[in-house]
Amino acid sequence: MRITRQLTAAAAIGAVLFAAAGCSAGSDGGDAGKSITIWHNAADNDGVKALYSHFTDDTGIEVKLEPIPADGFESAVQTKWATGARPDILEYHPTTSALRLLNADDNMQDLSDLDFVGKSGKLYDQTGSLDGKVYAAITGFPSIFGIYYNKSVFEKAGIEVPTSIDEMISACPALKASGVDAFYESGGSQWPTQILPFLYAADSNKDSKLGDALAHNEKKIDDPKGVVVQALDKYLEVRDACFQDDYATGTFENAVTAVYSGSAAMTAIHSDAYNIFQDAAGGDEDLLSSTVGFTGLSKSSATAAFGPGPMGSYMAPKTGNSAKEAAAIKFIEYATGKGYGPLIEANKAFPVIDGYDTPDGISPLKQSFKDAYDNGATLGLTTDIAGFGDNFAADISRMLAGEITPEQLAQGTEKAVARASKAAGIDGW
Template identity: 30%
Template structure:
């Protein structure tokens, strides 16, 4: 969940033609919107001599390795992965605008990011694929634009919640069965940690900037669907007092109240994991990629002894789900029907006969209720899986544009913007991109 929009805007305005930008799903791909979908595929049918190309980010180039190896062995096909240089979300549209196109690609399956691929024109529709109805309710809601599915959901969306150090909580006298049920209670918990231990209540990553958005996100969960619909049609604004209040609360009641570590302006994502593990911070608010850091360094047993996780929102104890580029895989219209069908077969294999083996190899929860998650997952992962069905969506899953809130929040913590100026900058960028996309009302 990092900076993606400025380059996407530039590409939409200057490279993808005015017609495409006026409607991000314009066109029918030349052969009908449902071309390449609906005809049953055998996941293990022979594909000798067929070569597919799959684009991934540099940090996820190995993510599909297990399924690729199994698919190649089962079918005789070849799947060549190509790592796109960072920043992935900026460089992918640039390559697509130049005419380069893969068969398959990781891409964030959210309403704010999927439209930049012009799915109706460029992607295969996947509504009738055999795995589509097997997804969990939250996963089923992802990858869909205007009622049509354009992305296979291969991993659960990241969960946003609070990671905490169990030893720090014990020293502070905090019972693990009395977690906060609102953002106000979370701040009170932070004061308890601050007052009773030597640890910082929260670790904030101003150096990397992108994690700064999460404290604001928690406070926007009471906004209903009508408000988000209004935002997406230019009837509501990011300058709404409730958003200004969220930014002000973060500035004054968390940072200003000394609840973050002293170097919060220069703190880093990797530093947050080390600080929590060592007990230098009591809590870190972040998404599942934070847990990935822990699992890369420590065993399940070690994590279970030291680290816990709980969900919380503005006025309840629900977590937030946050789509990212590792959740979705799209298949492109290449004009080569044999390759298009092979791409569909690859997805059917991934989410069909290979799925249990894939999630076991990746040590991740299942997106299909009928397929058990692998044994041996850390308690933090199981807690997130339990919280997913009732989770709120982050704004990236609700707004037609995901503005770079973290950049403007960084300006605030560096003393360059007030909360009101932060929300105005967010609104200005949101409106600019929405207008470029041709969103109604802009």
């Protein structure tokens, strides 16, 4: 059960960021302020689940959980939301595109004046906010996208771990000659195929400037000389030089096994796959860290990409029930205040709010995620571009199969972004 839950959670986070409730939070007046309803991801880890019960213990406010399956999480939330039902707390992606999709300016309580915002550095300059207002409280460390690699494979081949895409391409023939697959790609799972192109663009997206330009039609996704087309062209170079034979049907579960066992040298997944690697190591974190490493990798530098995940990210919808709305704010204050220390301790997670120490017992592999983040990781290029993810992963599969070219993929994506951006009324469209 543990492995299944973690696999679905990893898929939900890795996907491009996205039965109605019987009643909305605003319709329940009998226990106004004494209970709150939380729509939450069913794959929440044990630390997050404990946060809910600790909140009730410390405040007396009951938490009524409505679990949303991790598989299809985004579409399920959107379907429930479209019925007009509202929770008191929504656990969801804190990206600008998600906030815009939920019409946060009209539908969410403004959290800008709460203490956690000023204690989170520049985090809310890039995520959790819309039109200058903060609508999401982020308690979890971001998902870091980069390269997992088997240390002994590189040592035996006498090759340095690559720090750029071109270095990786150059290393692949020697890795293959050593008897392993140089890079395991998960075409059967589809969503991991987006990671390498996004990583290629990471060092071009400092301070999210490129992503913002694409989101507001100041630059074109389908520009033949632009970063997106370059990234897709380079991805095909990596395919030809590095991928295993069954890249079209490979799965990210098998990618974890292949890299841990040493039958493959590298794969591209995100940091939230850590627990799956830990399972592969039989739960032995020391053994895992001695076997597997992690690094950023981009066009010309070891830059990683990051994206805020849905688990532990909270919004407070407007429900029309002032007592429940106040209770929801109390939950967010608790999750980012009194309850935050126990949360990061339970999860052995890096704090994103100032004033909290990193828990003891962080493994070297986990530390490498933090190192990649601190080493200039940039927000995922497409995180806040409306409509970008509509068909992108499926289209990459078609490109890998030779059905469409990188230019055609980019042109189709540009059209999808234009439609979604115009519908959302985004500046520049």
